[in-house]
Amino acid sequence: MSKTGSFFTLLILLLFAACGEEPVVNIYPPAKGAKIEGLALIVDPPDPNIKKSFESLYRFDPEADTVLYISHKERILCNSNQNVQQKALSRFPHNFLRMELRRGATLYYSYYIDLDEKADKSDIERAFGRMKRDLGLR
Numbered sequence: 001m002s003k004t005g006s007f008f009t010l011l012i013l014l015l016f017a018a019c020g021e022e023p024v025v026n027i028y029p030p031a032k033g034a035k036i037e038g039l040a041l042i043v044d045p046p047d048p049n050i051k052k053s054f055e056s057l058y059r060f061d062p063e064a065d066t067v068l069y070i071s072h073k074e075r076i077l078c079n080s081n082q083n084v085q086q087k088a089l090s091r092f093p094h095n096f097l098r099m100e101l102r103r104g105a106t107l108y109y110s111y112y113i114d115l116d117e118k119a120d121k122s123d124i125e126r127a128f129g130r131m132k133r134d135l136g137l138r
Contacts, residue, residue: 023130025110026110027134037064039137040060040062040063041054041055042070043072057128066101066108069101095116096112096114096115099112101131109134
């Protein structure tokens with residue numbers, strides 16, 4: 001699948017998730033059988049607490065060619081019309097955590113979850129643990 005195709009697949013998955021509480025996880029074909037020996041870490045926008053939480057779970061190598069990109073956002077609005085009742089009648093997530101594992105421009109893995117609160121250590125442990133299990137990382 002091309003880079004553009006992967007991007008559109010991820011967008012479609014996010015639209016169908018429509019701000020759900022379960023993570024949207026995708027393991028891309030290049031990850032199957034790939035030998036991943038080390039990971040670099042990039043957190044964007046920078047957040048020292050999120051970075052420190054990830055660094056407590058794994059020994060990242062800034063020189064590694066496989067990079068774990070972390071993005072997060074706080075105080076967002078979900079614009080999906082599919083959730084009108086849920087937005088009106090209950091608490092609705094206003095934060096998200098996204099992880100993408102890439103080697104160069106090749107996407108290996110993605111994880112996305114909507115959160116009620118800012119991403120904390122337990123959210124990070126759950127997300128990173130899931131990726132480690134899914135990819136067989138040590």
